[in-house]
Amino acid sequence: VVGLTAGSIIGALMAIFMPMTAMPQRIAISHAFGALAATLVGIAEFIRQSGQIETGLMAALGFEVFFGALTITGSIMAFAKLQELVKGAPITYRFQNISNITLFILTFGMFVYLIFDPTATFVFYLMIALSLVIGVLMVLPIGGADMPVVVSLLNSYAGLAAAATGFAINNKVLIICGALDGTSGFFLSILMSRAMNRSFGNVIFGAVGAVKQESTQATEQRTVIRYTPEDIAFMLERAQSIIIVPGYGLAVARAQHALQEMANILIQNGATVRYAVHPVAGRMPGHMNVLLAEADVPYDLLFEMDNINEDFQNTDIALIIGANDVVNPAARTKKDSPLYGMPILNADQARSVIICKRSLGAGFAGEDNDLFYDKKTMMAFGDAKTTLTSLVQLLKSKESTVHAAA
Numbered sequence: 001v002v003g004l005t006a007g008s009i010i011g012a013l014m015a016i017f018m019p020m021t022a023m024p025q026r027i028a029i030s031h032a033f034g035a036l037a038a039t040l041v042g043i044a045e046f047i048r049q050s051g052q053i054e055t056g057l058m059a060a061l062g063f064e065v066f067f068g069a070l071t072i073t074g075s076i077m078a079f080a081k082l083q084e085l086v087k088g089a090p091i092t093y094r095f096q097n098i099s100n101i102t103l104f105i106l107t108f109g110m111f112v113y114l115i116f117d118p119t120a121t122f123v124f125y126l127m128i129a130l131s132l133v134i135g136v137l138m139v140l141p142i143g144g145a146d147m148p149v150v151v152s153l154l155n156s157y158a159g160l161a162a163a164a165t166g167f168a169i170n171n172k173v174l175i176i177c178g179a180l181d182g183t184s185g186f187f188l189s190i191l192m193s194r195a196m197n198r199s200f201g202n203v204i205f206g207a208v209g210a211v212k213q214e215s216t217q218a219t220e221q222r223t224v225i226r227y228t229p230e231d232i233a234f235m236l237e238r239a240q241s242i243i244i245v246p247g248y249g250l251a252v253a254r255a256q257h258a259l260q261e262m263a264n265i266l267i268q269n270g271a272t273v274r275y276a277v278h279p280v281a282g283r284m285p286g287h288m289n290v291l292l293a294e295a296d297v298p299y300d301l302l303f304e305m306d307n308i309n310e311d312f313q314n315t316d317i318a319l320i321i322g323a324n325d326v327v328n329p330a331a332r333t334k335k336d337s338p339l340y341g342m343p344i345l346n347a348d349q350a351r352s353v354i355i356c357k358r359s360l361g362a363g364f365a366g367e368d369n370d371l372f373y374d375k376k377t378m379m380a381f382g383d384a385k386t387t388l389t390s391l392v393q394l395l396k397s398k399e400s401t402v403h404a405a406a
Contacts, residue, residue, distance in 0.1 A: 014026060019254065022083075023251075023284065023287070023290065024082050024147070024148075024151060024282070024284040024287065025079050025082045025083050027151060027155075027284055028075050028076075028078040028079040028082060028151055028154065029075065029076070029079045031071060031075040031078075031151075031154045031155055031157075031158045032071070032072050032073075032075035032076050032079065034071075034158045034161075034162065035067075035068045035069070035071035035072045035075065035157070035158045035161055036068070036072050038064055038065075038067075038068040038158070038161040038162055038164070038165045039064070039065050039068035039069050039072060039128070039161070041064070041165050041168070041169065042061045042064040042065040042068060042164075042165065042168060043065060043128070045057075045061055045168050045169065046061050046065075046124060050119075050121070051119060053118040054118075055115055055116070055118075057168060058114055058115050058118040059115050060164050060165075060167035060168040061164075061168050062111040062114050062115060062124075062127070063111070063160070063161075063164040064161050064164035064165050064167075064168055065124075065127070065128050065131070066107065066108075066111050066127060066128075066131050067131075067157045067158075067160050067161040067164070068131075068158075068161035068164075069128045069131035069132045069135065070131045070132065070134045070135035070138065070157065071135060071154055071157040071158050071161060072132065072135060073132045073133070073134075073135030073136045074134075074135035074136070074138050074139050074150075074154050074157070075135075075154050075158075076135075077135065077136050077138075077139035077140065078139055078147065078150055078151060078154060081139070081147065082147060089143055090140070090141045090142060090143045091140040091141060092140075092141050096137075096141055097141075099137075100134070100137050100138065103130060103133065103134055103137070104134055106130065107127055107130040107131055107134060110123050110126060110127040110130070111127060114127065143338070146280075147284075148192060148280045148282065148284050148287070149189050149192045149193055149280070151284045152185050152188045152189040152192060152284075153185065153186070153189045154185075155181065155185035155188075156181070156182050156183070156184075156185030156186040156188075156189060157182070157185075158181065158182075158185075159177075159178045159179070159180070159181025159182030159183075159184075159185055160178065160182035161178070162174055162177065162178030162181065162182075163175050163177075163178030163179045163181075163182055164178070165178065166178055192279060192280055222373050223373075224360065224372055224373055224377070224379045225378075225379065226379055226380075226381055227354075227378040227379060227380055228380075229380065229387060229390040229391055229394060230394060231378065232354055232378060232380050232387075232391060233391050233394035233395055233398070235317060235352060235354065235378065236262075236266060236271075236317065236319075236354075236391065236395065237266075237269060237395060237398060239266075239271055239316040239317045239352075240270070240271055240272065240316055241271065241272045241314070241315045241316045241317075242266060242271055242272070242273045242274075242315070242316065242317045242318075242319055243273075243274050243275070243276050243308065243311065243312060243315050243317075243318050243319070243347070243350065244259065244263065244273065244274070244275045244276070244319045244321065245275075245276050245278075245318060245319065245320045245321065245323050245326070245327060245345055245347055246259070246275065246277065246281065246288045246291065246292065246321050246322065246323065247281055247282070247288075247320070247321060247322040247323025247324060247326065248281070248282050248287070248322055248323070249321060249322015249323070249324075249356070249357060249358065249384050250288075250291065250321045250322040250323075250384055251282060251287065251288075251291050251322070252322065252384075253322065253383050253384035253385040253386075254385060255321065255322075255383075255384040255385035255388050256291050256292060256294060256295035256297075257295045258384075258385050258388035258389050258392060259295065259321060259384075259388050260292075260295040260296065260297050261388075261392050262388055262391050262392045262395065263297070263301075265392065265395045265396065266395070269395075273301065274301055274302075274303055274308065274311075275292060275297065275301050275302045275303065276303055276305065276308045276309075276312075276345050276347075277289060277292075277302055277303065277304060277305070278305050278323070278326035278344070278345055279304070279305060280326065281323060281326050289302065305343060305345055308345075309345060309346045310346075312345070312346040312347060312348075312349040312350045313346070313349040313350070315350045315351065316350070316351050316352060317350060317351070317352045317353070317354055318347035318348075318350035318352070318353045318354070319354045319356075320347055320353065320354065320355045320356065320357075321356050321384050321388070322356065322357065322384050323345075324357070324369055325339060325342075325344075325367065325369075326344055326345055327344055327345050327347040327348065327369070327371060328344060328367060328369045328370075328371065329344070329348050329369075329370050329371055330367050330368075330369070330370060331343070331344045332344070334367075337367050338367055339367050347371070348371050348374065351376070352376050352377075352378065353371065353374065353376055353377040353378065354377075354378045354380065355371070355372065355377060355378070355379050355380065356380045356382075356384050356387050356388070357379065357380075357381060357384075358381065358382065358383065358384075359381065360372055360379075
């Protein structure tokens with residue numbers, strides 16, 4: 001009862017006070033907490049029934065602590081990358097995949113051994129220790145561009161650990177809920193991988209997001225023209241069709257409400273405004289959908305990539321707020337790019353492109369974006385909320401001037 005009460009209070013406080021921008025990190029750390037609970041239950045059950053564990057129970061306990069332990073450290077690593085405590089780019093070393101697979105096979109072999117010899121206490125704890133190491137090594141080579149897939153996969157692992165806990169303690173609710181969580185998370189990971197036009201194995205073992213020195217050098221040799229909010233407002237008030245592309249920068253700036261207010265003004269002025277949502281935009285599955293829903297953006301204005309991509313070429317302005325990798329043309333043209341092959345939003349095909357971004361820094365995949373240097377691109381540097389708030393004020397003042405003149 002004490003644990004339930006304390007956990008409920010802590011969870012409620014996290015839900016109330018944690019900002020929407022930190023939601024991916026919160027989900028990642030929640031997976032770690034859930035996996036920790038499952039692992040501790042497995043260890044306690046192993047100790048309680050030491051010396052008299054049946055084969056079936058040992059299989060459930062081994063599965064539980066194996067997936068639970070790797071989910072703990074994997075989720076903590078995901079949290080650290082999302083919180084930028086650890087660099088988001090992949091951390092790689094020689095023979096990484098080979099060593100990881102070897103370690104996984106060794107640990108799984110211990111799991112199988114325990115099924116036939118449940119009295120091997122040392123092997124049990126060694127398996128847990130190696131599983132904790134696997135969790136860290138599994139997330140290290142995965143770049144930020146793939147973090148939504150990783151978060152979904154860790155959700156699946158936590159669910160599988162919970163289902164195994166249900167078998168271990170004979171709790172049908174845990175079995176059902178854990179199985180639902182595990183299978184849905186796994187299939188979501190696969191679907192998101194397909195959305196990036198890459199195999200699931202490529203996401204896990206591909207080390208996507210490695211920063212290339214050539215891209216950095218290219219950035220230093222090119223310049224862009226900085227536009228003011230007045231310039232942007234002038235363009236927006238004359239546009240008939242606008243597609244807004246939200247990204248993680250929108251979440252960081254907490255600018256979704258200012259964006260919705262600006263969109264409403266443009267709609268009232270007669271413009272057609274829609275939102276193009278990339279399936280892996282943000283830092284978790286559905287991140288942009290949740291963010292825009294919080295700002296009461298009408299759901300019928302949200303369009304998935306496949307349903308709106310062809311419309312960019314007939315659109316006056318593509319307004320990109322804090323997005324980078326999901327609109328990077330390198331995904332189509334540069335075969336040596338870490339993004340190559342990933343479907344992107346065709347924002348570069350719009351008649352004009354407006355990008356609100358803090359700097360020219362590369363996205364989480366570490367790839368420079370040629371769209372920043374396109375002649376039809378207008379760069380508005382600065383905090384997205386500050387920029388959008390200025391645009392709202394400018395558009396309102398011009399609207400008032402028009403009404404006064406009438």
